[in-house]
Amino acid sequence: MSFYTSLNGLKNSQTDLGVIAHNIANVETNGFKKGSTQFADIVAGSAQTDPRMIKGIGATVEAITQNFGLGPIEQTGGSLDLAITGDGFFAVRSVDSGNTLYTRNGAFGVDEAGFVTDGGPNRLQVYPTDADGNITGTTPVDARIPTANADGAEFVGVVVGNDGLVSASYADGTTEAVGSVALASFTTPTGLKQVGSSNWESTGISGEAKYGSPGSGQYGSLMSGAIERSNVDIAEELVGLITAQRNFQANAKAIDTATQISQTVINLRS
Template identity: 45%
Template sequence: MSFFTSLSGLKAAQTDLNVVSNNVANSNSTGFKKSRALFGDLFAAAPTQSTKTVAGQGVRLTGIAQQFTQGTLQATDKTLDLAIAGDGFFSVKGQPPRQDLNFTRNGAFSVNSNREVVDTTGAKAQLLPVDANGVITSNAIGDMYDFVLPDTDPADPAALLSNISINKEGVVSATFSNGNQMNIGAIAMASFTAVEGLRPVGDAHWQATGDSGPPQVNQAANGPLGQVRSGALELANVDITEELVSLIAAQRNFQANAQAIETSNTLTQTIINLQV
């Protein structure tokens, strides 16, 4: 039995090493959230057996939990580089035909050939409609629309777009060559009841699940969503020093379980030799 107990320990240590290695590998990934492996003990006994005389049977992986703590904000001075000072997520929609709705903390947005504002995966940033004062008029998911930069002033086709600004509430304002200003919309932000239940899909993107609950969409600076910081990006929330300590601990755990298997093998071989 000690072979299987130590084997479960080896597998647990290997999983822990994999999780820590993934954290270290993504220490420079924008918007990345580190993870932590969670373990539980295995125990079994017959109904009539005293548990005081039964040893545990090893360890099992109970889950890998993501840590959605705030990462450091780094200034970039690029208007479409957005960071979130809070717990919200940017809402982005994939390209056709799927157009799946994802949520991300990676605010490295840029403009494509269709003047659509997209993230590093090509997913389109989503806006909520606003009034002249920059207050949203609807927070329904069905009312979100793609963030597209206008070519000209709708009231004056001869006036070209000259500047874009995004305030802390996520309101996108366009300034044209004739001096006119227009609110294009507000960055669609989302929060979740159980953020740990989100399903990661890579590139610092997540999708809603039954465990996370449906997205609660609103304008920035409402509830837990936090504020938008234009001209900045959120770095990974990975502390290299902390991860190296965890790496050493996982390595020692692996070595200890390997030594336990070797010791059990030696004892078994000794017993076999005695019987011979």
């Protein structure tokens, strides 16, 4: 029995090491949220077992949870580099699948068609507005900046306010609102499913996304010209790495000790 108990310990340590290695590998990934491994003990006994005689049979990985704490904010100066100061998420729609993803990585840009994207096939979602910036609908749509205004003046720049209003400037000196950034929040963000590239999908555990405007409730305000970096603390991860390594070594030593005891018993019988 001790062999399997320690074997479970070895597997758990490997899982912990894998999570820590993933955190360290993403220390420079914008919008990344670190994970941590949660363990639980295992006990077994029947209804007839004396509760004073029940012994544990090892541990198991109960969950790998994500820490959605705010990461450091880096000033970049880019007009479409956005950081959220609260608990909200940017909503982006995948052109390939049509699914809505959620991210904390606010490194956006404009593609050749005028859509505001994350550099890939995902388009930033905004509330539609009129030319004066008044929100005209509660269903988020793709953010698109016209390459020219109604008078034919060419697009020259874009500004995003703390309230999420996206305003495009044109060569004739006019400014026109093209939408207001829609932020999403979740009842249980730790239930979001990681899909890579600092993106998440909603699940039955996280609940459906609730949308709101920056500067209201728990969504937080926007900072234009800034990016939220990874919230991984490299010093903390290195300490965790040492702890996981010691845990692995201790379980390996327990297997070695059990082997020696078994060998001793075999020798006594011979």
